[in-house]
Amino acid sequence: MTIPIAGTSAWVLMVIGWYIIRFPFERRAKRKKVAATRRGGAETLRMLVSFSGLGLVPGLYAATGFPALADYQPSIVQxxxxxxxxxxxxxxxxxxxxxxxxxxxxxxxxxxxxxLITTGIYAKVRHPMYSAFWSLALAQALLLPNWIAGLAGLVGFGTLFFLRVGPEEEMMEAAFGEEYRQYCTRTARIIPGIY
Incomplete structure (x- = not known):
């Protein structure tokens, strides 16, 4: 098996694992009522851009090899x-x-x-889900030996993150007030002790 095939296969397995983890939570969430939401056109657009970068573009590459003109030879270290x-x-x-x-x-x-969840992994960072997505996007960049498909996740998810994290934190502060402000003072956004 070549390194490009191994990388693409690992990416596919990672996406399958991602779905297996999320599926039961998504099913349960549909049964629980939403009290407040900030969904709308802007959120739909952010989600679409992120999904394109983390799903559509790399999925097309994994299935067809398109766009092959952006391929490169990866190393085993990569x-x-x-x-x-x-x-x-x-x-x-x-x-x-x-x-x-x-x-x-x-x-x-x-x-x-x-x-407000402040225990478990949330004791270290406010947005560990975003940390997971940044890690997924970085893994995609390393595993898919294609400049377009590999980097699409960093661009797609990066767009969602930088346009969403502010409104999300505003929503949490409006809902939890001083409790959330205190939580923010003792946690980083996505990388403990750094950011």
Whole structure:
């Protein structure tokens, strides 16, 4: 098996693992009522851009090899790093879902009787789900040996992150007030002790 095939296969397995982790939470979330939301046209556009970068573009590449003109020959070190970052992203993703439980939502929603989660992985960072997605996008860049498909996740998710994190934090502050402000003073956004 060549390194490009191994990398693409690892990316596919990572996406499958991602879906397996998320599926039961998504099913449960549909049964819980939403008390407040910031969904709308802007959020739909952000989600579409992110999905294009993390799903559509790399999925097209994995299935067809398009756009082959942007291919390059990866190293074994790049593949190993990509696989390790992929495992990290799945671990963060699982820990985040486990900590959130019934409070989980795919979008900017607050559930009925929503509680501010500050335990588990949330004791270290405010947005570990975003940390998981950044890790996924980095793993994609390392595993898919194509300048377009590989980097599409960083661009797509980066767009969602930088346009969404502010409104999300405003929504949490409006809902939880001083409790959320205090939580912000003791946690970083996505990388403990850094940012």
């Amino acid at each position: 593949f190993v790093l990509g696989a390790a970052v992929g495992v990290l992203s799945l671990t963060l993703f699982r820990l985040t879902h486990k900590a959130l439980g019934k409070m989980w939502s795919v979008s900017l929603d607050l559930r009925e009787k929503h509680k």
